[in-house]
Amino acid sequence: MTSKMRHAIAALALFAGMFSGAGQASVVIGGTRVVYPAQDKEVTIKLTNEGAKPAIVQVWLDDGDEKSTPDTAKVPFTVSPPIFRMDPDKGQSVRVMYTQEALAKDKETLFWVNVLEVPPKAAASASGDSNMLQFAFRTRIKMFFRPQGLAGNVTDAPDKLTWKLKPAADGKGMAVEVSNPTPYHVNFTRVAVQSGDKEVASADGGMVAPGSSTDFAMSALSAKPAHAKVAFSIITDYGAVTPMTALLNP
Incomplete structure (x- = not known):
């Protein structure tokens, strides 16, 4: 060459x-x-x-x-x-x-x-x-x-995430904020808010870095629905997609 x-x-x-x-x-x-x-x-x-x-x-x-x-x-x-x-x-x-x-x-x-x-x-x-x-x-x-010897395990990182619904920064509806206290990156294919048989999903997937927070826009929501939870799918080290659910913090 x-x-x-x-x-x-x-x-x-x-x-x-x-x-x-x-x-x-x-x-x-x-x-x-x-x-x-x-x-x-x-x-x-x-x-x-x-x-x-x-x-x-x-x-x-x-x-x-x-x-x-x-x-x-x-x-x-x-x-x-x-x-x-x-x-x-x-x-x-x-x-x-x-x-x-x-x-x-x-x-x-x-x-x-x-x-x-x-x-x-x-x-x-x-x-x-x-x-x-x-x-x-x-x-x-x-x-x-x-790095070798990181705290916890990468497979447990999604369970350590915390989620809350808040007004979107641009003033258009709500946003789901996910916070990651672990030393591992967590990647998503989708994030949605579920309430009963209704669901509002973010337009895009994304990622949350170690020790950081990421917002997912939910512009179709104007307030937190009753009995709401977050449904999300994560991508593993091997490229597999795993669906999960978690509580939304007050």
């Missing part, structure tokens, strides 16, 4: 952010998230090219800046190989290695894995027109760096 090609691919990364997770991408990541135990020397991410054509792939990590590129992202990890060709129906294992810079030891730290796929140049059409627009596709998934 030449230096010129490296810079050309890196320059596409910012543009490709507009197509993050696009359905047309052929290169698929084997999993929806990565957990990096701090005591491990490395973790492996498996990729597969499910398309009919080869692709050039670039992989890098960032600390939450969706506009980052391999040249601007500053993270304590190295990736090997960072750039490679993937033929159709072939797989590639990518190693992520922690370079030992200081990170929090009492809670998880969130990073993002970026996979940029650059398809081959389109062939000229029958009329000889080769001015066809080519898209690069970027997929981002979360990577949780997990």
Whole structure:
């Protein structure tokens, strides 16, 4: 891989952010998230090219800046190989290695894995027109760096969450606030308020970080319903979705 090609691919990364997770991408990541135990020397991410054509792939990590590129992202990890060709129906294992810079030891730290796929140049059409627009596709998934010996257990973290209904900050209806006293990130596919046979759900899923709170808008609610509870679904380390319920605090 030449230096010129490296810079050309890196320059596409910012543009490709507009197509993050696009359905047309052929290169698929084997999993929806990565957990990096701090005591491990490395973790492996498996990729597969499910398309009919080869692709050039670039992989890098960032600390939450969706506009980052391999040249601007500053993270304590190295990736090997960072750039490679993937033929159709072939797989590639990518190693992520922690370079030992200081990170929090009492809670998880969130990073993002970026996979940029650059398809081959389109062939000229029958009329000889080769001015066809080519898209690069970027997929981002979360990577949780997990220190050894954290308090509690990641599987118990959802049960430790506390929930309350409050007026929304923008004045439009109510919001459910979830607070996370644990050292683990908790990810949601949905959050809803249930009262009897009625339910009002937030438009989006989301996440609550360790020691933090997150609000989920419930604009259709103007007050707390009688006998209300919160129903939510969490995503486990393995990408499974688990439905749960909890009481809403006064």
